[in-house]
Amino acid sequence: MSESTEEPGPSEPSLDEQIAAYQREFRDLDPQVEQVVSALGRLNRRMNVAYGRQVAALGISNAEWEVLKTLVLSGAPYRLGPGELAKRLGLTPAAMTHRIDRMAGEGLVTRDRDENNRVRVIVELTDEGRTKWLEAMRMASDFEEDLLQDLSGDERGVLGELLVRLLRRVEHAQPDAGGRLTDLD
Amino acid sequence: MSESTEEPGPSEPSLDEQIAAYQREFRDLDPQVEQVVSALGRLNRRMNVAYGRQVAALGISNAEWEVLKTLVLSGAPYRLGPGELAKRLGLTPAAMTHRIDRMAGEGLVTRDRDENNRVRVIVELTDEGRTKWLEAMRMASDFEEDLLQDLSGDERGVLGELLVRLLRRVEHAQPDAGGRLTDLD
DNA sequence: CTCGAAGACTTTAGCACTAAACTTAGAAGG
DNA sequence: CCTTCTAAGTTTAGTGCTAAAGTCTTCGAG
Known part of the structure; x- marks a missing residue:
């Protein structure tokens, strides 16, 4: 799964x-x-x-796209440390090190030491990375629109609401509420 | 996403x-x-x-559980070839070879040559494998019931129906129907 | 000021996967 | 028969991940 x-x-x-x-x-x-x-x-x-x-088709992998999305979601100036990226993507820091290596080599991000605190590293989206993100985003949102094409606006709303309720149940499962879901992650 | x-x-x-x-x-x-x-x-x-x-908690990995499920779904006598297993699980035959090695070592399945056609291999669920599957299945269905606990019967039905419609759109996307979904997998 | 401890990565070892080359059994043609 | 083709698995090389050990900066206590 x-x-x-x-x-x-x-x-x-x-x-x-x-x-x-x-x-x-x-x-x-x-x-x-x-x-x-x-x-x-x-x-x-x-x-x-x-x-x-x-x-x-854009020359990037799904894994790279996930990194681009996370940086864009963090908002301008599109900078995060490797540790924070790893946490948001659910990876180990070790895996992040290698992904960033690759992506920096391809010019999608830069990797620099923070001058104020030289133990920290700053990963920043390049213009090329931002452009790739935008292209991927356009393809993805067209695809998603296509996927939901057969559903009416009402149906989309109902589906979204039901999924959000399930997600809530998984994410902050209430303690003392029947229990099995309390220790999910 | x-x-x-x-x-x-x-x-x-x-x-x-x-x-x-x-x-x-x-x-x-x-x-x-x-x-x-x-x-x-x-x-x-x-x-x-x-x-x-x-x-x-049962001592098996998610990957092993997927194999057990696939064998059980094939019905008695719970036998499939590595190639067929690989196809159903979306893996390469090479990956199947190694998974079967591990699982045979743990006693969850047996691996034997087909006597009628000695180029084929038959992977068969052992009693121990079937027992593990049953235990995992019980845990999974309790968990799933818990997950859906907040939804009424009607809501479950609506959710299932909407998801199935999306799935149909992805699985056999009609050619000539606007197109982008036609070449999905 | 110096030592110790903590934090933030990076490196190493090992595992599971893919792609592609290889092996062998059975099938088809001359 | 003997060659060739094809199908089914396995093996090899290389990638990307985790877990655990290692490195280097910064911070705090004496």
């Missing part, structure tokens, strides 16, 4: 067949719950494959 | 802050679309972290 992080994919049985098979093997399964969860997982995997293909 | 299969994570701004920041940097963004897409991505990442923790 993945970025996340899991990333299976292409050739699986249809969703309905899969749910039916699970019910045969596991009687206690609620098909409605399973439909939501399985559709969520599959949808995400397919979308990630699609994003990867799109940004690859 | 990412996933999985990209796999970022833990410490990000709140969803609302993130959407507001994107709107500042990219005027053309539809906040409703962005809410759906971002919530989907985040939800999935958090869920994958949670699944990973749960199955780790």
